[in-house]
Amino acid sequence: MSSSFPASSPALLDLDLRPGRPPVLQADSVGGMGWDEYRDALRAAVVRHGAVLVRGLGLRDAEDVADVFRGLATTLMTEREAFASRQSYSEGVYSSSTWPANQPMCMHHELSYAVEFPSLMMFACLGAPTDGGATAVADSPTVLAALPRGLVDRFEREGWLLTRSYNDEIGATVAEAFGTEDRAAVEGYCRANAIEFQWQPDGGLRTRQRRAAVVRHPLTGQRCWFNQVAFLNEWTMAPEVREYLVDVYGPDGLPFNTRFGNGEPIGADVVDLLAGVYDAHTVREPWQAGDLMLVDNIRAAHSREAYSGPREVLVAMADPMRAGA
Numbered sequence: 204m205s206s207s208f209p210a211s212s213p214a215l216l217d218l219d220l221r222p223g224r225p226p227v228l229q230a231d232s233v234g235g236m237g238w239d240e241y242r243d244a245l246r247a248a249v250v251r252h253g254a255v256l257v258r259g260l261g262l263r264d265a266e267d268v269a270d271v272f273r274g275l276a277t278t279l280m281t282e283r284e285a286f287a288s289r290q291s292y293s294e295g296v297y298s299s300s301t302w303p304a305n306q307p308m309c310m311h312h313e314l315s316y317a318v319e320f321p322s323l324m325m326f327a328c329l330g331a332p333t334d335g336g337a338t339a340v341a342d343s344p345t346v347l348a349a350l351p352r353g354l355v356d357r358f359e360r361e362g363w364l365l366t367r368s369y370n371d372e373i374g375a376t377v378a379e380a381f382g383t384e385d386r387a388a389v390e391g392y393c394r395a396n397a398i399e400f401q402w403q404p405d406g407g408l409r410t411r412q413r414r415a416a417v418v419r420h421p422l423t424g425q426r427c428w429f430n431q432v433a434f435l436n437e438w439t440m441a442p443e444v445r446e447y448l449v450d451v452y453g454p455d456g457l458p459f460n461t462r463f464g465n466g467e468p469i470g471a472d473v474v475d476l477l478a479g480v481y482d483a484h485t486v487r488e489p490w491q492a493g494d495l496m497l498v499d500n501i502r503a504a505h506s507r508e509a510y511s512g513p514r515e516v517l518v519a520m521a522d523p524m525r526a527g528a
Contacts, residue, residue, distance in 0.1 A: 224488040230259035253503035254340045257495040265292040268327040276521035308507040310481040311434040316365045318396045321520035324498040329515040331490040336510025339487035340503045347428035358416035361464025369408040374458030433477040436461045
């Protein structure tokens with residue numbers, strides 16, 4: 204990680220540890236701690252547990268959230284290679300991804316398909332939905348241990364492959380994903396980030412990138428299931444959505460899809476198995492307005508559950524790491 208903890212152990216926080224939900228910290232329980240000590244203790248707790256939800260900070264607006272995000276992180280990232288659009292509130296502070304409220308966003312590790320990805324995810328709730336909408340988490344070493352050995356071995360040997368098709372009609376556009384529409388700049392980014400690319404006759408862009416599916420945590424050494432194999436796979440889409448997209452764009456023109464590292468398709472049975480293991484190890488806590496949640500992006504996967512009613516959750520991707528570093 205970009206940041207490091209001091210040689211002396213940070214103060215232990217009084218976390219509420221209950222089965223079925225992430226550790227919860229009441230903000231008033233650390234009233235006697237200075238900001239530096241609070242930051243170090245909180246970051247250490249996130250590494251230890253994978254995620255911590257802080258309740259009672261009283262976050263009221265995007266400015267409050269940005270101040271807290273910048274106080275807890277060493278570096279806030281500018282997102283590249285997004286798969287869905289976001290609103291930008293300030294530098295490094297975004298809305299959650301644009302995604303239908305009635306469709307869950309499955310478990311994933313943010314930007315695990317990128318060469319540079321955040322080691323820390325930060326979420327802040329300014330408006331809680333009336334029902335659902337939790338940012339749930341799953342411990343990736345536990346998920347890895349629960350997966351069939353043969354499947355893990357294959358992914359460790361081959362990695363996984365992400366294919367993307369960019370157009371102006373569905374998913375993130377080239378400009379949203381790469382921060383520019385200039386072809387030379389896009390091509391330069393792809394070459395620098397181990398992404399194969401091909402421009403289509405209609406001006407669209409198709410890309411392929413192969414990444415590791417299992418990595419070691421840089422601080423703990425734990426082996427972690429770290430990828431977006433299930434989330435970005437065609438079989439995770441609602442059947443009617445998948446059928447429509449295949450009919451319109453063809454099987455190779457989906458906005459995103461995943462394959463085994465050797466290029467072979469991943470079947471619905473594998474996606475269902477991954478989803479089932481994630482479900483068995485998911486913990487959640489309903490959002491309350493003013494909540495802050497920190498997630499170790501390598502140690503824990505996160506999801507966004509379907510919801511009803513307005514939901515406003517701000518996001519920051521922090522302290523970048525490079526694959527293999």
